[in-house]
Amino acid sequence: GQQVMQIPQYQHVQEGEDFTTYCNSSTTLSNIQWYKQRPGGHPVFLIQLVKSGEVKKQKRLTFQFGEAKKNSSLHITATQTTDVGTYFCAPKTGTASKLTFGTGTRLQVTL
Amino acid sequence: DAGVIQSPRHEVTEMGQEVTLRCKPISGHNSLFWYRQTMMRGLELLIYFNNNVPIDDSGMPEDRFSAKMPNASFSTLKIQPSEPRDSAVYFCASGEQGKLFFGSGTQLSVL
Numbered sequence: 216g217q218q219v220m221q222i223p224q225y226q227h228v229q230e231g232e233d234f235t236t237y238c239n240s241s242t243t244l245s246n247i248q249w250y251k252q253r254p255g256g257h258p259v260f261l262i263q264l265v266k267s268g269e270v271k272k273q274k275r276l277t278f279q280f281g282e283a284k285k286n287s288s289l290h291i292t293a294t295q296t297t298d299v300g301t302y303f304c305a306p307k308t309g310t311a312s313k314l315t316f317g318t319g320t321r322l323q324v325t326l
Numbered sequence: 327d328a329g330v331i332q333s334p335r336h337e338v339t340e341m342g343q344e345v346t347l348r349c350k351p352i353s354g355h356n357s358l359f360w361y362r363q364t365m366m367r368g369l370e371l372l373i374y375f376n377n378n379v380p381i382d383d384s385g386m387p388e389d390r391f392s393a394k395m396p397n398a399s400f401s402t403l404k405i406q407p408s409e410p411r412d413s414a415v416y417f418c419a420s421g422e423q424g425k426l427f428f429g430s431g432t433q434l435s436v437l
Contacts, residue, residue: 248425257417257428258369303369307424312357313382314426316369 219306221317228324234291236320238304247287248305248314249278258303258316261289294324330429332418338435344406347432350399351420359426360393360403361417369417375401408436 220239228234238247246265250258262271264280264287271278275298277290287306291298304317331350339345351358359374373383378395386393390409395401405412413436419426 246424250426257431258419258426260425260427263425305426311381312376312421312424313371313374314359314421314424315371316361318368 219304219315219317221304221320223320224318225321226323228294228322230295230324230326231293234294234298234322235288236302236304236322237286237288238306238317239286240306242285242308244284244306244308245310246307247280248307249287249289250303250305250316251300252303252319253300256300291322294322296324296326298322299324330418330420330427332416332429332432334432335430336433336435338437339408340437341409342407343436344404345408345412345434345436347403347416347418347434349401349403349418349429351401351418352422352427353399355420355422355427356398357421358395358401359419359421360401361419362414363417363431364414372403405434408434410436412436 222237248263249261251261252258262278267284268282269280275292279288301319301321303319305314333348357376360372361369363369372385373393375395391405393403415431415433417428417431419428
């Protein structure tokens with residue numbers, strides 16, 4: 216079955232530093248989504264990537280989907296304290312609606 | 327739209343008691359998901375419905391857990407009897423075009 220690793224589990228950065236989290240699958244994905252969960256909150260949809268090699272940007276956030284559609288990354292440029300939270304990837308195989316989540320990367324940003 | 331509405335927000339109960347969690351999805355969404363989140367196990371998919379029909383309940387831990395969706399605007403997750411290891415945050419999410427919208431969750435504590 217599909218195995219998804221998300222790394223790192225935790226990262227602590229100073230405000231202004233960059234941050235990257237990676238999601239790696241053992242199988243080819245049909246698409247991948249990313250969600251953010253603030254402390255004490257619920258996951259919120261950020262983006263969906265579908266095409267091989269796709270790159271999408273949302274302000275300081277850059278999302279990439281690997282050429283082989285087995286891995287993805289989320290990069291935050293010049294982190295701010297508002298970026299604090301846990302970032303989850305949600306890889307999907309096939310066409311079914313089923314959506315499972317990676318283990319998440321918890322980001323802590325200090326001044 | 328008010329978003330996905332879950333009740334109660336917090337539930338404290340004693341071992342052996344029945345617990346019922348409720349969810350009202352966003353109107354027009356045709357898929358509904360129940361997740362459980364703990365520090366140890368992360369965000370686990372329990373069951374999901376398409377058009378009110380249960381599609382995949384392979385994540386339901388055991389027979390003590392059951393979920394229903396009697397109509398498009400309401401779903402329940404029931405635990406009977408509850409055990410301390412069921413303590414977690416339970417999220418309901420409804421989906422549109424593969425994108426999930428989460429409720430605020432129910433924090434369940436079983437003593």
